[in-house]
Amino acid sequence: MSQQVRGVVVTAKDAPAEVTTIVIPDPGPGEAVVRIQACGVCHTDLHYKQGGIGDEFPYLLGHEAAGVVESVGEGVSEVGVGDFVVLNWRAVCGQCRACRRGRPQYCFDTHNARQKMTLEDGTELSPALGIGAFAEKTLVAAGQCTKVDPEVSPAVAGLLGCGVMAGIGAAINTGQVGRGDSVAVIGCGGVGGAAITGSRLAGAARIIAVDIDDNKLETARALGATHTVNSRTQDAVEAIRELTGGNGADVVVEAVGRPETYEQAFYVRDLAGTVVLVGVPTPDMRIELPLLDVFGRGGALKSSWYGDCLPSRDFPMLIDLHQQGRLDLGAFVTETVGLGDVEKAFARMHGGDVLRSVVVL
Incomplete structure (x- = not known):
């Protein structure tokens, strides 16, 4: 009834x-x-x-x-x-x-x-x-x-x-962040913050949070970011390269879903590095990149839908980590x-x- x-x-x-x-x-x-x-x-x-x-x-x-x-x-x-x-x-x-x-x-x-x-x-x-x-x-x-x-x-x-799984999964499942990696996360709302947490769980050595809001950057530090960049006042690409010895990050998570931030992510990754798009764009958005740059930089350009998660596998695991005090x-x-x-x-x-x-x- x-x-x-x-x-x-x-x-x-x-x-x-x-x-x-x-x-x-x-x-x-x-x-x-x-x-x-x-x-x-x-x-x-x-x-x-x-x-x-x-x-x-x-x-x-x-x-x-x-x-x-x-x-x-x-x-x-x-x-x-x-x-x-x-x-x-x-x-x-x-x-x-x-x-x-x-x-x-x-x-x-x-x-x-x-x-x-x-x-x-x-x-x-x-x-x-x-x-x-x-x-x-x-x-x-x-x-x-x-x-x-x-x-x-x-x-x-x-x-x-949704959001926390999308961010953690973007780092761990899609980006496959590993021990000692450098990671940049562009956009530090709920999903970006979760990507920072996921990168920390995976053992990343350097986690760089990028946003235009100092409040969000402060929260990002609390979630595990080792460095922050306010892209309203700094050139994010230059700042991240400087923080990674001039190389760029091994994994870049774009959690905004805009053409300009995706282009930042593309150029701030290390050669053969990985870009993960987890921010959701609107249907009208377009991006233009020199095809030679796509070819010449190698690596991987990935999208992450729901953090590439399998709920039956990932939800209980993350709940266990939470109860152990690790998440x-x-x-x-x-x-x-x-x-x-x-x-x-x-x-x-x-x-x-x-x-x-x-x-x-």
């Missing part, structure tokens, strides 16, 4: 995010209903609100979430009622060519719940990243639920659902807010003094 809960919905481009009643159907085959305990406020949710990702309004926002499985549909074996889970937006299919080749982190046919959540009048909702977790409960594909240790705080566990996920939580405070949290993003606001239910 369907149930009514509160959720945060945006009905049109740039309309305010409002708490309203939504209808959750019973889970069908392969689906699960999860009672949400906490959900981070991510820039991606703001992009949905601004129409930057699509126009399938109304959107049910929220996707960086943790909670408890309340019910499951027919055929579900991955999780059971009462399991504490982190939600992810990439339930792998297990059947596509990437999955069959043993690379499920690159699954080409990820999926979400088949049924739709709705408003009271029956209007179908589009859940952000197939999750829609600014709500007391949400409906997802069971494969979007990853069991983790229930002793961890939901407010920190949920952050693995401070709590450092990414700037504030906790209520379900009705999402619009205020969006406004705080522009101030540069928040890594994550987290909605706690």
Whole structure:
């Protein structure tokens, strides 16, 4: 039997995010209903609100979430009622060519719940990243639920659902940062900060944080950066080369998603170094590089989608590191807010003094 809960919905481009009643159907085959305990406020949710990702309004926002499985549909074996889970937006299919080749982190046919959540009048909702977790409960594909240790705080566990995993994975999985490497991270918001943390976990010897905001650079130092560069007042390329003996960094993580910062990343890497694009560009953005420079510098130019993570592998591992005191996920939580405070949290993003606001239910 369907149930009514509160959720945060945006009905049109740039309309305010409002708490309203939504209808959750019973889970069908392969689906699960999860009672949400906490959900981070991510820039991606703001992009949905601004129409930057699509126009399938109304959107049910929220996707960086943790909670408890309340019910499951027919055929579900991955999780059971009462399991504490982190939600992810990439339930792998297990059947596509990437999955069959043993690379499920690159699954080409990820999926979400088949049924739709709705408003009271029956209007179908589009859940952000197939999750829609600014709500007391949400409906997802069971494969979007990853069991983790229930002793961890939901407010920190949920952050693995997007930004923190994207940044850590960009450094470790995509960039393959190793012991003794030099790393530059351009853009020190939540994702860039996580890339700094991931680089520190991997044993990088020198981690250079680049941003135009001194507050973010101060936070970057707290997360593990050994050096900082304010690119508003310094030439980032020259500064990073000077800090790396004139060579450039072994791995450069671009966490902004803009042509000018990507060009910085390209020219600030060492010969045969690696550039990782994890910042999300808009469809209209273009970049132009001399093809001879691309050829002559060697190395690798990579994009990182969700940190090239495999949730079933990476989420429990990172939670274990957190509980061992080796990964401070709590450092990414700037504030906790209520379900009705999402619009205020969006406004705080522009101030540069928040890594994550987290909605706690």
